Amino acid sequence: MPLLRVEDLHKRYGTEEVLRGVSLTVVKGETKVVIGPSGTGKSTLLRCINRLTEPDRGRVWLGDSEVTGKGTNLNRIRSQIGFVFQDFNLFTHLTALDNVRLGPLRVKGMGKKEATERAMAELTRVGLADKASAYPAELSGGQQQRVSIARALAMDPQLILFDEPTSALDPELIGEVLGVMVKLAEEGMTMIVVTHEMGFARSVADEIVFMEHGVIVEQGPPEKMFRSPEVARTGDFLRKISELYGDAA
Template sequence: MTTETPIISVEHLDKFYGTFHALKDINISVNQGERVVICGPSGSGKSTLIRCFNGLENHNSGKLVIDGIEVFEGSKEMRNLRQELGMVFQQFNLFPHLTVLENLTIGPMKVRKISKSAAEETARMYLERVHIPEQADKYPAQLSGGQQQRVAIARSLCMESKIMLFDEPTSALDPEMINEVLDVMVELADTGMTMVCVTHEMGFARKVADTMVFMEAGSIVEVSPPETFFTNPKSERCRMFLDQILEH
């Protein structure tokens, strides 16, 4: 299903916060249509890595090329690239002063200069996709966490992104709302979208991932397909991590 053109390629990427070495010599490539799930303990640099992809964090050295555009601090092409990259945050980051529909249309209208009616049409279509078309005129604060996160996914989809980045999309949700968000993400995966997802939801990972990545202390420890990752991980550290979170 995946074609062999890397849409994201990372070579020898390093990132420092002051003297703290947050990402150490990261090498990874993601193909068009590939679904990558990144997991690992807190503070291992998973979020930092995914935030480097769309320039919310700037790496200090190494090469990061996404969809043929090199990412670096101050790049003029970052804005174009960000339109290709949908990002879903742990804390949703919806715009509380705008209705759901306005949250979805403001990007296409102001950034892509699409007409209001066309933007609204697209927005309603994606709200349908995430199963909340009836919430269009409400404000984010009137929705549950799971609904808000689905709006956030729809907001990224409205930008017609080629790649979706998920930064722990279910970590801030009540347990009973996690599945409604994961269901939407599984459906999205089924459409062939390229996805990079930081998550601890191993059931979801097993279901959709083409590649599993395990990070620890700023380094990538293991990259393997889910079959071997869950049954026979190469590294001891990864085995311990999986034992910890799959225990329950």
């Protein structure tokens, strides 16, 4: 059974149909990279998966639990689906340590000692143990995003969603965030990543999903998508995005 199943998701904002019947599956340990032009529904897809945005139609399952079911315990589901935003979304009045241990304390009900140990372990995992007492304003963008990743990891999620995690970063800081994500993929973390970083997609993704106009145009392993896509538009987009953002991992 796939870890995640998305079935016929639809979402409309006013007259604009952002998702027009998106279906996909993710198996445990897989890294799926979602690409496509701006405004094509990639971020909306991620937000519908954990119901930060309510889909108009369609169903989502995490394992054998229906995320979109009536009476679903959203706090429990969201504790199992981590979310890393492009703009970090850290609490500015809390230290890195407090940002990371807040979820284990409030949602998982851990004691302070256990939550602190968990948070420090995850800050260490992303290379920021020495920044535990720093506030977001004292951290670079790359460091803030790594704290965001540690915050997601501290909940011991089954799946992490990354919504363009490097798009708000200066070019020289992108590598430190991608490095953490590559390590997570190598460790077997299940991830869906919306990104323009084609080097990451080529080297880390198990499958690339190309979306446009609210639908999946084509999906497949990186080698096939880059070398011999079935749809001409896929190849055209990949060439343009690689030229624009580069192709280095």
